[in-house]
Amino acid sequence: MQLWFDFASTYSYVAVLRVFALPPEALPASGIEWKPFLLGPLFNEQSGLRDSPFNVFPVRGRYMWRDLERLCAKLGFPWRKPGVFPRHSVLAARVACALERDPLLPEFVRAAFLANFAEDRDISDPAVLASLLPGLDEAIQRATSPEVKAKLRENTDEARRLGLFGAPSFIVGGELFFGQDRLDDALEWADDLKS
Amino acid sequence: MQLWFDFASTYSYVAVLRVFALPPEALPASGIEWKPFLLGPLFNEQSGLRDSPFNVFPVRGRYMWRDLERLCAKLGFPWRKPGVFPRHSVLAARVACALERDPLLPEFVRAAFLANFAEDRDISDPAVLASLLPGLDEAIQRATSPEVKAKLRENTDEARRLGLFGAPSFIVGGELFFGQDRLDDALEWADDLKS
Numbered sequence: 249m250q251l252w253f254d255f256a257s258t259y260s261y262v263a264v265l266r267v268f269a270l271p272p273e274a275l276p277a278s279g280i281e282w283k284p285f286l287l288g289p290l291f292n293e294q295s296g297l298r299d300s301p302f303n304v305f306p307v308r309g310r311y312m313w314r315d316l317e318r319l320c321a322k323l324g325f326p327w328r329k330p331g332v333f334p335r336h337s338v339l340a341a342r343v344a345c346a347l348e349r350d351p352l353l354p355e356f357v358r359a360a361f362l363a364n365f366a367e368d369r370d371i372s373d374p375a376v377l378a379s380l381l382p383g384l385d386e387a388i389q390r391a392t393s394p395e396v397k398a399k400l401r402e403n404t405d406e407a408r409r410l411g412l413f414g415a416p417s418f419i420v421g422g423e424l425f426f427g428q429d430r431l432d433d434a435l436e437w438a439d440d441l442k443s
Numbered sequence: 444m445q446l447w448f449d450f451a452s453t454y455s456y457v458a459v460l461r462v463f464a465l466p467p468e469a470l471p472a473s474g475i476e477w478k479p480f481l482l483g484p485l486f487n488e489q490s491g492l493r494d495s496p497f498n499v500f501p502v503r504g505r506y507m508w509r510d511l512e513r514l515c516a517k518l519g520f521p522w523r524k525p526g527v528f529p530r531h532s533v534l535a536a537r538v539a540c541a542l543e544r545d546p547l548l549p550e551f552v553r554a555a556f557l558a559n560f561a562e563d564r565d566i567s568d569p570a571v572l573a574s575l576l577p578g579l580d581e582a583i584q585r586a587t588s589p590e591v592k593a594k595l596r597e598n599t600d601e602a603r604r605l606g607l608f609g610a611p612s613f614i615v616g617g618e619l620f621f622g623q624d625r626l627d628d629a630l631e632w633a634d635d636l637k638s
Binding site for chain 2: 294305307308310311314315318322411412413423424425426427429430433
């Protein structure tokens, strides 16, 4: 199962913590493929937006902030409304791309989301990212290399081709499921594919 | 629990059938208050749209149609993509307003949604609405009276005041839950209020 996320996305935070809270037997046999991408270009192309829809449309924003607080309370997840929203997520996404084949990747994803949405730390600051886990220095250095920058652009291109319009999104057997609400549906779909 | 819906809304269809499929003990003690309103004015005021976002933003639309088909298959609900989307839902919403204190209301809501999304019938046609259930003639006649027209406008005004931006939406103890995905959360909230 692919989990497509943007480090600035509030509901991606919930989805990622929910995946980490799953018992091992609930995970798809093929595991989770972590797919960082950038929502901004897709929002801009698809809807002409230059900011998060939660900022552009305040009625939606008010609901989202209350919903996040309520969801995290229900699920037992830490939550602090970020002082800046959306956080600039490009560097963190590039670090995730640099870690593509590294066993540190899942833990980095989790730690960067917690830094943004539980600790209100600035994940666009390389020093903040470096402090999240030991062993990230090399990935943070490579994050601004042409190869890694290209990798994030390719991910965003792939997201566009897959018909994504928001995050989190799950891809299972060619099917798109949008939103943290649909994690269980995506997992069921993965389970049905096995049998 | 209030269930706010627009007869043109695909996910409202799913929410309504899900409510009808609930076992009696899962329903809130206070029952369901059926709240018809019009999404169009809110979409227009909040986002400047003059059509369904699923038409304006084709990437979202493609996902929604596939999602509806998949959701209905999973839930065992009948589904036929309407030939016209969104259907003009004003008349059906007015009939629902005219039935506000009538025991026929829930069955009318269900039948009108099925007509639109399972039978591809034109619910803007009074003859189609009259054929849904016996005993609707008087409500259909009153639907275009100034009182009933005003009632639907008042509902849409109330939806705006409550911070609604889409349908279905649930209101429980002053809390807003948006989307059919959140029916269970809304029911849990209602249950917690009891205790």
